[in-house]
Amino acid sequence: xxxxxxxxxxxxxxxxxxxxxxxxxxxxxxxxxxxxxxxxxxxxxxxxxxxxxxxxxxxxxxxxxxxxxxxxxxxxxxxxxxxxxxxxx
Numbered sequence: 001x002x003x004x005x006x007x008x009x010x011x012x013x014x015x016x017x018x019x020x021x022x023x024x025x026x027x028x029x030x031x032x033x034x035x036x037x038x039x040x041x042x043x044x045x046x047x048x049x050x051x052x053x054x055x056x057x058x059x060x061x062x063x064x065x066x067x068x069x070x071x072x073x074x075x076x077x078x079x080x081x082x083x084x085x086x087x088x089x
Contacts, residue, residue, distance in 0.1 A: 051080045
Protein backbone atom coordinates (compact mmCIF):
# COMPACT_ATOMS: atom_id res chain seq x y z
CA UNK A 1 0.00 0.00 0.00
CA UNK A 2 1.33 3.33 -1.00
CA UNK A 3 1.20 6.42 1.15
CA UNK A 4 -1.22 8.98 -0.16
CA UNK A 5 -0.37 12.55 0.69
CA UNK A 6 -3.00 14.50 2.62
CA UNK A 7 -3.97 17.57 0.62
CA UNK A 8 -3.67 20.95 2.23
CA UNK A 9 -7.06 22.50 3.11
CA UNK A 10 -8.23 25.25 0.83
CA UNK A 11 -8.65 28.44 2.82
CA UNK A 12 -10.49 31.29 1.23
CA UNK A 13 -9.61 34.71 2.45
CA UNK A 14 -12.51 36.58 4.04
CA UNK A 15 -13.30 39.02 6.74
CA UNK A 16 -14.48 38.41 10.24
CA UNK A 17 -17.85 39.96 9.34
CA UNK A 18 -18.37 37.27 6.68
CA UNK A 19 -17.64 34.37 9.03
CA UNK A 20 -20.48 31.82 8.96
CA UNK A 21 -22.19 33.26 5.89
CA UNK A 22 -22.74 30.95 2.96
CA UNK A 23 -22.88 33.41 0.07
CA UNK A 24 -23.83 30.66 -2.35
CA UNK A 25 -26.53 29.18 -0.09
CA UNK A 26 -30.27 29.80 -0.26
CA UNK A 27 -31.67 33.11 0.89
CA UNK A 28 -34.48 33.39 3.42
CA UNK A 29 -37.95 33.86 2.06
CA UNK A 30 -39.33 37.31 2.74
CA UNK A 31 -43.03 37.33 3.38
CA UNK A 32 -45.18 39.48 5.53
CA UNK A 33 -47.23 36.62 6.95
CA UNK A 34 -49.06 37.46 10.14
CA UNK A 35 -49.88 34.98 12.84
CA UNK A 36 -53.30 35.16 14.46
CA UNK A 37 -53.08 34.48 18.17
CA UNK A 38 -56.43 33.79 19.82
CA UNK A 39 -57.45 35.80 22.83
CA UNK A 40 -56.57 34.30 26.18
CA UNK A 41 -59.76 33.24 27.93
CA UNK A 42 -59.06 35.14 31.17
CA UNK A 43 -62.26 34.03 32.95
CA UNK A 44 -61.25 30.42 32.33
CA UNK A 45 -57.69 31.05 33.47
CA UNK A 46 -58.98 32.74 36.62
CA UNK A 47 -61.36 29.86 37.35
CA UNK A 48 -58.60 27.28 36.99
CA UNK A 49 -56.25 29.35 39.16
CA UNK A 50 -58.86 29.74 41.91
CA UNK A 51 -59.69 26.04 41.71
CA UNK A 52 -56.02 25.11 42.14
CA UNK A 53 -55.45 27.61 44.92
CA UNK A 54 -58.38 26.19 46.90
CA UNK A 55 -57.48 22.50 46.41
CA UNK A 56 -53.70 22.12 45.98
CA UNK A 57 -51.13 22.91 48.65
CA UNK A 58 -47.79 23.16 46.80
CA UNK A 59 -45.84 23.28 50.07
CA UNK A 60 -47.17 20.03 51.56
CA UNK A 61 -44.94 17.02 52.03
CA UNK A 62 -44.23 15.16 48.85
CA UNK A 63 -43.37 11.53 48.27
CA UNK A 64 -41.33 12.19 45.14
CA UNK A 65 -39.78 15.66 45.04
CA UNK A 66 -43.06 17.44 44.24
CA UNK A 67 -43.90 15.42 41.15
CA UNK A 68 -46.97 13.92 42.87
CA UNK A 69 -48.22 17.44 43.67
CA UNK A 70 -47.57 18.58 40.11
CA UNK A 71 -49.45 15.64 38.61
CA UNK A 72 -52.38 16.23 40.96
CA UNK A 73 -52.45 19.93 39.98
CA UNK A 74 -52.32 19.13 36.27
CA UNK A 75 -55.10 16.56 36.53
CA UNK A 76 -57.22 18.94 38.58
CA UNK A 77 -56.65 21.80 36.13
CA UNK A 78 -57.50 19.55 33.19
CA UNK A 79 -60.74 18.45 34.88
CA UNK A 80 -61.88 22.00 35.61
CA UNK A 81 -60.88 23.09 32.09
CA UNK A 82 -62.95 20.33 30.49
CA UNK A 83 -65.89 20.99 32.83
CA UNK A 84 -65.89 24.69 31.92
CA UNK A 85 -65.48 24.00 28.20
CA UNK A 86 -68.36 21.49 28.26
CA UNK A 87 -70.68 23.89 30.10
CA UNK A 88 -69.41 27.08 28.47
CA UNK A 89 -67.76 30.06 30.15
